[in-house]
Amino acid sequence: MAQKKQLLASIDVGTTKICSICARVEDGKIEILGTGWAASRGLKKGVVVNLSETIDSVKASLEEAEKQAQMVVQSAYVSVGGAYIRGINSAGETEVHNKDGEITSEDINRAVSAATSLDLGEDYQVIHHLTRDFQVDGLDGVVDPLGLNGHHLSVSMHLVLNASAVVQNIVNAVNKAGVLVDGVVMQQLASSEAVLSSDEKELGTILVDIGGGTTDVAVYNRGSICHSEVLPMGGDLVTKDIAIGIRAPLQEAEELKRSAGCVFPESVPAEELIEVTEVGSGCRRTFSRRRLCEIIRARCDEILKAVERSIQQVGVDKELVTGLVMTGGGSLLDGVVDLAEQMLGLSVRVGYPVNVVAHDSPVFHPAYSTALGLLQYTQNVQSPVVAKPVKAQGARPRNTRIRMKSWFLEKIG
Ligand SMILES: Nc1ncnc2c1ncn2[C@@H]1O[C@H](COP(=O)(O)OP(=O)(O)OP(=O)(O)O)[C@@H](O)[C@H]1O
Ligand SMILES: [Mg+2]
Numbered sequence: 001m002a003q004k005k006q007l008l009a010s011i012d013v014g015t016t017k018i019c020s021i022c023a024r025v026e027d028g029k030i031e032i033l034g035t036g037w038a039a040s041r042g043l044k045k046g047v048v049v050n051l052s053e054t055i056d057s058v059k060a061s062l063e064e065a066e067k068q069a070q071m072v073v074q075s076a077y078v079s080v081g082g083a084y085i086r087g088i089n090s091a092g093e094t095e096v097h098n099k100d101g102e103i104t105s106e107d108i109n110r111a112v113s114a115a116t117s118l119d120l121g122e123d124y125q126v127i128h129h130l131t132r133d134f135q136v137d138g139l140d141g142v143v144d145p146l147g148l149n150g151h152h153l154s155v156s157m158h159l160v161l162n163a164s165a166v167v168q169n170i171v172n173a174v175n176k177a178g179v180l181v182d183g184v185v186m187q188q189l190a191s192s193e194a195v196l197s198s199d200e201k202e203l204g205t206i207l208v209d210i211g212g213g214t215t216d217v218a219v220y221n222r223g224s225i226c227h228s229e230v231l232p233m234g235g236d237l238v239t240k241d242i243a244i245g246i247r248a249p250l251q252e253a254e255e256l257k258r259s260a261g262c263v264f265p266e267s268v269p270a271e272e273l274i275e276v277t278e279v280g281s282g283c284r285r286t287f288s289r290r291r292l293c294e295i296i297r298a299r300c301d302e303i304l305k306a307v308e309r310s311i312q313q314v315g316v317d318k319e320l321v322t323g324l325v326m327t328g329g330g331s332l333l334d335g336v337v338d339l340a341e342q343m344l345g346l347s348v349r350v351g352y353p354v355n356v357v358a359h360d361s362p363v364f365h366p367a368y369s370t371a372l373g374l375l376q377y378t379q380n381v382q383s384p385v386v387a388k389p390v391k392a393q394g395a396r397p398r399n400t401r402i403r404m405k406s407w408f409l410e411k412i413g
Contacts, residue, residue: 007033009065009076010374011058011179012187013170015043015213016236016329018054018061019371020076021363022069030356030375034069035363036061045213045232046081046187048169051176058177075180077374080127080170081187081214084163087228089132090115093154101149103136108145111155118159125167127184128160132224141222158225160186185377187370188216188228193380194373195327195351195366196220204321207351208307208340209369210330212236215303217310221321227314231306235330238299245295246287248276256292262334263300265293300336304343311344327351329367 006025011018022034038061042054066073092115096107116129134142136150145153171181191209192201201220209216211234219227235257242261243253260274273286324346326337331350340348356372357364363372 007071008375008378009073009179010078010190010371010378011062011076011174012079012190012368012371012374013043013054013058013173014040014079014081014187014211014370015046015234016040016211017367018057019368020058020061020065020073021368021371021375022065022071022073023375025375025379028379030372030379032357032361032363032372033071034065034067035368035371036064036066036068038064040212042173043213045083045234046211046230047084047166048173051169051173054169054173055176058173058179062177062179073179075182076174077183077185077378078170078174078181079187079190079370079374080162080167080184081211081216081230082162082166083214083230083232084124084166085186085228085230086124086161087218087225088159088161089226090118090157090159091154092116092157093152096151096153101151103145103148103150103153105146107153108134108155111153112157115155115157116159120161123164124161125164126159127162127167128158128186128189130158130160130225132156132158132226133222158228160189160228162186183378185374186216186228187211188218188230189225190371190373190377191216191327191351191369192218192220192225192373193376194353194356194369195325197355198223200322200325206307206311206321206324206346208324208326208331209328210234210303210326210333210336211328212330215307215330216328217307219311219314219321227311229310229313231303231310233299233303233306234328235333237303238296238330238333241295241299242292243279246276246292247279249279252277257296257333260289260292261296262293263297263339264335265290265297267335268293296333297339300333300339301343304340307340308344321346323347323349325349325351327353327366327369331366 008023011020018040020036024031038057042050092111094110134145135154192207202223204221207218213234215231217229239254243250268290272289274289276287337348353369353372
């Protein structure tokens with residue numbers, strides 16, 4: 001029987017931009033059919049602060065993707081972020097009930113439920129239950145214990161929590177833009193799927209996604225995630241520092257950061273000048289480019305020190321990680337990879353979404369890692385991505401046939 005082509009959609013609800021992607025999956029290969037990009041107006045540090053502006057931004061990015069793909073998106077996987085995210089490691093254990101010692105799915109469920117029963121109250125919810133490994137009679141590294149023999153079964157898990165209101169506000173915004181939410185995925189988990197190789201995850205790698213509002217950290221070792229954290233600082237703070245430091249409009253500060261900025265001020269000749277517009281008066285004047293780079297460097301130092309603290313906090317031994325992969329728009333800042341190598345003592349590379357698109361694709365860019373990784377995540381991860389079903393409040397699907405769990409899109413006409 002011929003395999004049915006699966007149509008997928010993803011929406012990365014970022015602080016700087018909202019990115020929607022329509023894709024077709026056949027035999028595990030993802031083909032991008034349409035991408036939409038819109039400036040994100042209603043979020044601060046990954047959290048919705050203005051619902052109507054967020055809805056408008058989601059709609060604008062969706063419409064562009066739908067137009068390109070010539071499809072109507074009914075439901076999509078959506079990224080969530082924000083500094084309320086907490087990643088915790090948890091363990092559960094059980095005696096094997098079968099007299100002959102063969103481990104059954106009931107034994108596995110008991111161990112997993114011991115590891116995941118947390119009393120979180122109303123304010124927090126678990127958005128991911130990620131199994132790291134199982135141990136059978138003390139032997140660790142067991143990937144799937146079903147059918148193995150033993151007396152005692154334990155499981156190590158990584159649980160990702162987020163504030164329930166933060167998740168619900170993202171879901172509401174997407175619903176009110178006319179799309180149902182199939183599931184939410186932590187941003188760095190999605191980005192990792194797009195940029196890390198399975199060898200990197202196995203050997204130990206740190207993923208750092210520097211976005212506009214937040215810097216998202218995920219640490220992988222022995223094939224699974226062992227630490228996740230969202231730091232409430234990103235590239236937009238660098239832009240703001242520039243705007244304040246040289247008294248320039250934000251848009252111009254952003255352009256200067258990209259065109260003339262770098263993190264090594266000492267490499268810039270002291271006499272080199274750049275032209276800037278003075279905020280308010282609109283007068284043109286000159287400013288030291290080295291000073292611009294000093295402003296950038298100060299904030300980058302702060303962000304990278306926070307990354308280092310995040311890694312140290314979980315006792316990640318640098319011996320256990322082979323390197324760091326930096327993605328998100330902020331990873332393109334001139335020199336930031338070298339600075340991270342110096343400060344963290346690790347080998348660092350920029351993470352492009354190689355697992356999803358080819359080098360010549362227009363979305364082959366670190367800022368698209370999360371949106372593309374969302375598509376990849378739905379293909380790779382077999383376990384449910386949402387532990388607690390997200391409420392589809394106020395959904396206004398644009399199609400009269402509502403299909404709650406459908407990932408499929410309908411061709412127009
Ligand atoms: N070439 C570049 N040089 C320096 N910075 C850049 C460059 N391109 C993008 N950025 C910065 O990347 C940031 C946006 O990155 P990205 O699009 O990944 O953020 P986001 O996903 O919308 O935000 P978040 O993940 O924090 O919610 C902005 O601060 C922007 O200034
Ligand atoms: Mg992002």
